Amino acid sequence: METKDNKVNIGNKTSMRSMISKFYLKCVLIAIPFLLLIAYYVNKDPFLVIRPHNDYDHSTICLDEGAASWYKYKLYRRSQHYDSFIMGTSCTMAYRCEDWNKYIHAHPYRLFGNAEGLVDLYMKLDALDKQPNQPIKNLLLIFEQSLLSKNYMQSGPCYLMPPDVSHVSWLYYQMTFLQDFLDPLFLVPYLKFELTNRYEHSMKGIINPYGRSHFGYGNDAIYPNEIQIRKMGERYWQGGYWYKFGKRRFVATPGKEFSRTIFKVQQYYLRRIKEICDKHHTNIKIVIAPILERRKLNTKDVAIIRKVFGNDNVFDFSNSTDLSVFDKHNFYDGVHYRTVLGRKIIDAVYNKKYLMK
Amino acid sequence: MEFLSLPYIILIIFAFVLYYAKANYHWQRAVLLLSSVIFIGYYHLMYLCVAVGIALFTYYAGRLLYLKRGTKSSPYILAGSIVALAGGWLAARYWSPLFPLGISFYTFQALSYLIEIYWEEEDPEPDLLNFTLYMLLFMKFLSGPIERGYDLLPQLKKAHPFCYENITYGMKSLVVGAFMKLVIADRIAPFLNAVFGAVHGASGIQLLESTLLYPIQLYADFAGYTNMAIGFGIMFGFKLSPNFNRPFVSITTGELWRRWHMSLSFWVRDYVFVPLSAETRRWKSWGIYFSLLVTFTAIGVWHGAGWNYAIYGLIQGLIIIYETAAAKQRDWLQNHMLKQIYKPLFIIRTYLLFAFSLLFFRIEKMSDICYVYQHVFDGVNTSLKETNLGMPDFNWIAFGIAVVLMFVFEYFNSKRDLLKLVTRQKVWFRWAIYYVMIMLIFLFGAFGVEDFIYIQF
Numbered sequence: 001m002e003t004k005d006n007k008v009n010i011g012n013k014t015s016m017r018s019m020i021s022k023f024y025l026k027c028v029l030i031a032i033p034f035l036l037l038i039a040y041y042v043n044k045d046p047f048l049v050i051r052p053h054n055d056y057d058h059s060t061i062c063l064d065e066g067a068a069s070w071y072k073y074k075l076y077r078r079s080q081h082y083d084s085f086i087m088g089t090s091c092t093m094a095y096r097c098e099d100w101n102k103y104i105h106a107h108p109y110r111l112f113g114n115a116e117g118l119v120d121l122y123m124k125l126d127a128l129d130k131q132p133n134q135p136i137k138n139l140l141l142i143f144e145q146s147l148l149s150k151n152y153m154q155s156g157p158c159y160l161m162p163p164d165v166s167h168v169s170w171l172y173y174q175m176t177f178l179q180d181f182l183d184p185l186f187l188v189p190y191l192k193f194e195l196t197n198r199y200e201h202s203m204k205g206i207i208n209p210y211g212r213s214h215f216g217y218g219n220d221a222i223y224p225n226e227i228q229i230r231k232m233g234e235r236y237w238q239g240g241y242w243y244k245f246g247k248r249r250f251v252a253t254p255g256k257e258f259s260r261t262i263f264k265v266q267q268y269y270l271r272r273i274k275e276i277c278d279k280h281h282t283n284i285k286i287v288i289a290p291i292l293e294r295r296k297l298n299t300k301d302v303a304i305i306r307k308v309f310g311n312d313n314v315f316d317f318s319n320s321t322d323l324s325v326f327d328k329h330n331f332y333d334g335v336h337y338r339t340v341l342g343r344k345i346i347d348a349v350y351n352k353k354y355l356m357k
Numbered sequence: 358m359e360f361l362s363l364p365y366i367i368l369i370i371f372a373f374v375l376y377y378a379k380a381n382y383h384w385q386r387a388v389l390l391l392s393s394v395i396f397i398g399y400y401h402l403m404y405l406c407v408a409v410g411i412a413l414f415t416y417y418a419g420r421l422l423y424l425k426r427g428t429k430s431s432p433y434i435l436a437g438s439i440v441a442l443a444g445g446w447l448a449a450r451y452w453s454p455l456f457p458l459g460i461s462f463y464t465f466q467a468l469s470y471l472i473e474i475y476w477e478e479e480d481p482e483p484d485l486l487n488f489t490l491y492m493l494l495f496m497k498f499l500s501g502p503i504e505r506g507y508d509l510l511p512q513l514k515k516a517h518p519f520c521y522e523n524i525t526y527g528m529k530s531l532v533v534g535a536f537m538k539l540v541i542a543d544r545i546a547p548f549l550n551a552v553f554g555a556v557h558g559a560s561g562i563q564l565l566e567s568t569l570l571y572p573i574q575l576y577a578d579f580a581g582y583t584n585m586a587i588g589f590g591i592m593f594g595f596k597l598s599p600n601f602n603r604p605f606v607s608i609t610t611g612e613l614w615r616r617w618h619m620s621l622s623f624w625v626r627d628y629v630f631v632p633l634s635a636e637t638r639r640w641k642s643w644g645i646y647f648s649l650l651v652t653f654t655a656i657g658v659w660h661g662a663g664w665n666y667a668i669y670g671l672i673q674g675l676i677i678i679y680e681t682a683a684a685k686q687r688d689w690l691q692n693h694m695l696k697q698i699y700k701p702l703f704i705i706r707t708y709l710l711f712a713f714s715l716l717f718f719r720i721e722k723m724s725d726i727c728y729v730y731q732h733v734f735d736g737v738n739t740s741l742k743e744t745n746l747g748m749p750d751f752n753w754i755a756f757g758i759a760v761v762l763m764f765v766f767e768y769f770n771s772k773r774d775l776l777k778l779v780t781r782q783k784v785w786f787r788w789a790i791y792y793v794m795i796m797l798i799f800l801f802g803a804f805g806v807e808d809f810i811y812i813q814f
Contacts, residue, residue, distance in 0.1 A: 016380070016518065016519055019519060019521050020377060020519050022521075023519075023521060023524065023525075030788075030791060030792075030795075033792075034795065034799070150747075151558065151747075152548075152551060152746075152747030153747075154747070155547070155747075155748075155749070156749050156752075171804055172803070172804055175802075175803075175804035178799075179799060179800055179801075179802075179804075182796070182799050182800055183800055259740075263558075263738050264557060264558050265555070265558035268558065
């Protein structure tokens, strides 16, 4: 009887153990594809966010430029002693540190972000302020209507700033990029490019076909359209993009202005920016960027900016009286303009040559 | 250590493997006790000391109550114990610089245990370790459900052999909870937090939108937590009490509270409302109204130290009193209106009342609450684009689909247990569902955003 009971128990135990083993095996099987993908992601670090890198200028994919330029700043800040910053959206591409430095004689750096908003810009400035021994001697802020209209911190893998800037948790930050990596809309073109090393039109916006996107310690931009202009000359403004959108989008609307953009939240952040500048005795210059269709920033908005930063520090090129500013040869598209115009604007700002009212 | 953190995942894996290494009652109890101690102590050693102190106090108070049953001293012992427990809880809530997590939940659990012994509905638990585990059990420690002794204690007194079906069922419940928490609640949380954190900077449409969305965030957060707690419970062989039963299909606020945070609602019903309405029965309807008002104000005050919480409870009480008084008119409407019109109309009415009263729950400063009420219909500041609250369009689409999926799932789950139904499907179909769910959570979940909302209570 005893023997029989023992046998039953042993039998039960054996089946229990096999059931438990089966369960663990299934758990591992479920996890394997995810673990493989995550291991690949961690190894490749395509967004350059997991560990520090020595090069943020070349990347396989279209990066979160805000994060990349912050990491690059941190990489070189000790050796380059940055003390002056150009901040704003991708429109800052028109402003070269070398050109700016002729007027300020400092150590400039272009700290920009994709489609940056006012709150993102403030967060970055606040993070700069909190860096140990970080002077902010000069600040060139490039404002435009789209930047001022964003009264929130942007999220998502194209805009999210590192935790020391955005104050999001490390887990949230890393998961944002990991999730984007696992998104089939990203993963499929990315893996295809990694396997074939061939760029296809379907990879647009995901894979960076140009290689280098900025250069030098100042983080100056390399805009691939400049190469196209050099190749094509006048034909650049006649064909392709310009032909397609010419009549519809870039009809000049002189005198027309945007509706009000700056409300309580924006005013709050403008004042906070001013407070940081006051703390560092920063020489601040604010450029309100021109756009090709000559639509100006709302007059009341400009007045608010002038009130916060002072009349002498705000330069409204969206309302410039010099029509050569709006010459299409100065622009790559409706909003992005070339360094030739950037140089002209810097010169106007620092030599008080009034290209604006 | 919250449910969706790496330390918790490590703890649960270790606890699970050890728990089923031996299907022995003493061994399993030791594993659960150790895991609970680590879980609570990881937050703060003081939290563990307070929780153990309250467990010991309740255990011995229960023994004493049992010994003195039927004597004159018995009501005094109960009253003294209630004063001590409630006083400790109030002191922690209102005056302590460090509010011990979960104290509101386990204090209520302790109170119900003592009252049940006093009412002679239950005998005290003789084993101190069993009782301590009943109080500290980690899956329900932080935010409930508030378990009754007669439900949970018998489950703690036996060994739980490895049951494949139960464990996988629990894991499915976990996935449902994680989906609700990560894909719905945490996805929208930062954007609603931004609005409620700076109400003066938001436009009318943003205030309105946030007010209407907040009940969904709160529900997905708390019900998501509860599903996970229940899932973990099932994985370890326990059946915890449900806390939600599709509250947004309620046609009255009274019904909503029978479907929302049920373990708390039923607790106050059994230990506050029923005794109070019995005491005031000679006042007839007024006795009921008075009891309702006290009960719901108590629910409000349970949530926190602030007038806003008391007003939140008071509003619920007043609405339910109105509903009780107007029951005949409502019945008349029900009989004279098409069911297809009456039901949705009253569901929307109940939701709106709940959403607008929740402002007192969500916003602490009374001046901010008044500001929201004054400006909620102010319209737009710049353009309709601001209705996205800063959340990318793609995320809105994902969020919207997830909310619809949640309600559809709950509807069909109320007819038939969908998780069991999945178990009966062919292996390829089951695994496809598992992968799709995991991928959905990975792709659309917002990780590391914030703690569970009810963790603060």
